[in-house]
Amino acid sequence: MVHRLLLFFLFVGFSLRTTAQTPDAEGSLVKWMTLQEALEKNSKQPRPIILDFYTDWCGWCKHMMKTTYANPGIAQYINTNFYPAKFNAEGKDTIEFLGKKYLPSGPEPKAPHELAVELLKGQLMYPSTLFLNGFEPEKNAFRLNMLAPGYLDAQKIEPILVYTLENAFRNASIDDFRDQYQKAFYDSTVEQTSRTLPWIDARSFFNNPNDGKKKSLVFINTEWCNSCKVMGRASFSWDSLRTYLLDKFNLVGFNAESKDTMLYQGKAYPGGKQFHSLLPVLGKNGFAIPMLCVLDEQGQLLDAIPSYVSPWFLRDIAHFYGDDFYRKGSWVEYQAVRYGKGQ
Numbered sequence: 001m002v003h004r005l006l007l008f009f010l011f012v013g014f015s016l017r018t019t020a021q022t023p024d025a026e027g028s029l030v031k032w033m034t035l036q037e038a039l040e041k042n043s044k045q046p047r048p049i050i051l052d053f054y055t056d057w058c059g060w061c062k063h064m065m066k067t068t069y070a071n072p073g074i075a076q077y078i079n080t081n082f083y084p085a086k087f088n089a090e091g092k093d094t095i096e097f098l099g100k101k102y103l104p105s106g107p108e109p110k111a112p113h114e115l116a117v118e119l120l121k122g123q124l125m126y127p128s129t130l131f132l133n134g135f136e137p138e139k140n141a142f143r144l145n146m147l148a149p150g151y152l153d154a155q156k157i158e159p160i161l162v163y164t165l166e167n168a169f170r171n172a173s174i175d176d177f178r179d180q181y182q183k184a185f186y187d188s189t190v191e192q193t194s195r196t197l198p199w200i201d202a203r204s205f206f207n208n209p210n211d212g213k214k215k216s217l218v219f220i221n222t223e224w225c226n227s228c229k230v231m232g233r234a235s236f237s238w239d240s241l242r243t244y245l246l247d248k249f250n251l252v253g254f255n256a257e258s259k260d261t262m263l264y265q266g267k268a269y270p271g272g273k274q275f276h277s278l279l280p281v282l283g284k285n286g287f288a289i290p291m292l293c294v295l296d297e298q299g300q301l302l303d304a305i306p307s308y309v310s311p312w313f314l315r316d317i318a319h320f321y322g323d324d325f326y327r328k329g330s331w332v333e334y335q336a337v338r339y340g341k342g343q
Contacts, residue, residue, distance in 0.1 A: 021072060021075065021076075023070060026062060026065040026066065027065050027066035027069075027070050028065040028066070028069040028070055028075070029069060029070055029071075029072060029075035029076075029079075030069045030075045030078050030079060030084050031079050031084065032052070032084050032085065032086045033083065033084065033085050033086075034085060034086075034087075035051060035085045035087050035095065035097065036095070036096070037083075037085070038051075038083035038084070038085040039097075041083050042083055042135060046135065047081060047082055047083050048081070048082050048083070048131065048132060048133040048144075048164045048165055049082065049083045049084075049085060049130075049131075049132040049133070049142075050078060050082050050083070050084045050085065050129060050130075050131060050132075050164075051085050051086075051087055051119070051129065051130040051131075051132065052064075052084070052085070052086045052087065052127060052129055053087055053089045053116055053119075053120060053126060053127060053128040053129070053130070054086060054087070054088060054089065054126055054127055055088065055089050055090050055110075055126050056088070056090070057110075058126040058127060060126070060127055060150075060151045061126055061127040063151065064127050064151055064152065067153065067154075068151075068152055068153055068154055068157055071154050074154055074157065074158070074161070077161060078161070081161075081165050082161075082164075082165070087113075087115070087116065088113070089112055089113055089116035089120070089124065089126060090104075090109065090110055090111060090112060090113060090116075091104070091113050092104045092107075092113075095113070095115050097115055097119075098140050098141070099140060102114040102115035102118065105117065112124055119147075120147065120149075121147070123149060125149040125150060127150070127151060127152075128147060128148065128149045128150070129147070129148045129149075129152060129157075130145070130146070130147050130148075131144060131145075131146045131147075131148065131160060131164045132144060132145055132146075133164050133165070133167070133169070134167070143169075144164060144169045146160075146164070146169070146174060148160060158181070159174075159177060159178045159181040159182075160174065160178075162177075162181065162226045162227055162230075163177045163178075163181075163227075166225065166226065166227040166289075166307070166308065167288065167306075167307045167308075168227045168230075168307060168308035170306070170307040170308075171305070171307055171308055171309055171310060171313055172308060172309075172310040172313070176310050176312075177227075177230070177308065177310070180230050180231075180234040180235065180310060180311065181230050181234075183233070183234045184229055184230040184233040184234045185229075185230075190233055190234055190237055191233055193237040193242075194232060194233040194234075194236065194237045197236055197237065197242075197246075197251060198246070198251060199219075199251050199252070199253040200250055200251065200252050200253070201252075201253060202218070202252055202253060202254035202255070202258060202260070202262060203258065203260040203262060205218075205250065205252045206262040206263055206264055206278075207262060207263050210250075210297070210298070210299050212297045212298060213297065214248065214249055214250050214297065215248065215249050215250070215294065215295060215296055215297055215302075215321060215322065216249055216250040216251075216252055216294070216295040216299070217245070217249045217250070217251055217252065217292060217293070217294060217295075217318070218252040218254050218282065218292070218293040218294075218295060219231070219232065219236070219251070219252065219253055219254065219290065219292055220254045220256050220279060220282070220283075220287065220289060220290060220291040220292070220293065221253070221254070221255065221256065221289065221290045222255060222256050222257055222289055223255070223257075225289050225290060227290060227307070227308040228289065228290040228308075230308065231290055231308050231309055231314075232253075234311060235309055235310060235311045235314045236251070236314070238311040238314075238315070240311075240315070241311060241314065241315050241318065244315075244318060244319070244322065245318060248318065248322035249318070249322065254276075256275050256276055256279060256287075256289055257271075257274065257275060257276070258271055258276050259271035262276070262278055264278055264281065264282075264299070265299065265300075269281070275287070279291075281301075282301060282304060283304045283306070284301070284304050286306075287304070287306070288306035288307050290307065290308060290309070291304060291305065291306050291307070292304070292305045292309050292314070292317070293305075294317065294321050302321060302326065303317075303321070305317065316334075316335070316338065319338075320334050325337075
C-alpha cells in the first residue's frame, strides 16, 4: 500500500490525466522509438533519453516490459518527459551515434553489437538501461550518461527518472539522491520532521521589512517538482544541520508559480504567466527549479545555487555563509579548510 500511495503521489500530475492506454505486443505502455528517432527528436526539442538494451532471448527484458513499463503512472511520466528508445544489443543494423558508425561484431545470432559493447562498457548484462541528458554540442557528449544494469522495478526506477529529468545529477550522485529520495517518500519520520520547519511564505518575507538579524535561505520550488520534495523534506530536515539552520537563517519557501506581487530592493515584481518575475533576479538572470538563494541580513543576494542540493552540500553552503567565511575567502579556500585539501 505504501508503494502504491507513493506512485500516485509522485506521478499525480500525469496519472490524473492519463487516458486509456493500450499496451504494445510486449505489454508495455511506453511509446518506444528507435535510437535514431530519439536523437533526431532531441536535436529539435531536447529531452532526456532512456535507452533500453535488450535481446530476443532475455526473459528479464520481457518481464520488465510487462511490469515496470506496464505501470500506467511510470509509462505516462516517461512518455511525457523522455524520449524512450529500445535497442537490440544483438541487432544487425549499422547504427550512427554521435557521429560514429557502429556495426554488428559478427554474423552469429548472439554476436553483440558494437554500440552495445561500447555504451555498456563491455558489461553485457540485459536488460540494461542508459539514461542520457544535457547534450553538449561543443563536446559532442551528454552531460549525464548513466547506466543502470539489470532489472528495474517501479521502486528502483522512480528516483532514477526524477534524478535524470530534474537535473539532480548536477549536484549529487545517484546513490546519494536515491538514499534521500527513499527518506523523503518512504520514511514517515522525515516527512513529519520537515513539517515542523518554520518556513516563511515568500510573500510575507519580501513584503515586510527584514529585521536584519539573520541571513536568509530562499528555497524556490513548485508542487510538481519531485526533487524539490526530496530537498525540502530530507536536506533541510537533516538532524546534523537542522539546529544550525534555524539559528543562522530565515527559511523562506517560494512557490515559483506564485501570482503574488513581491517587493525586492525597492521594486515590485508581479507573478508571471508561468513563473514569478522575481526569479530571474534571484537567479542572476536565470533560474532552475529547485533553486536555493542565499541573502545577507539586508536582503542582498549572495548566491544562487540551481537544481537539487543534497544535505551535505546544503551543510557546506550554510556554513560558508552562516560562519561569514565568504567575507574572507573563496569557496575553494573554504573547501580546502573544511576538508583539509592541499595539506
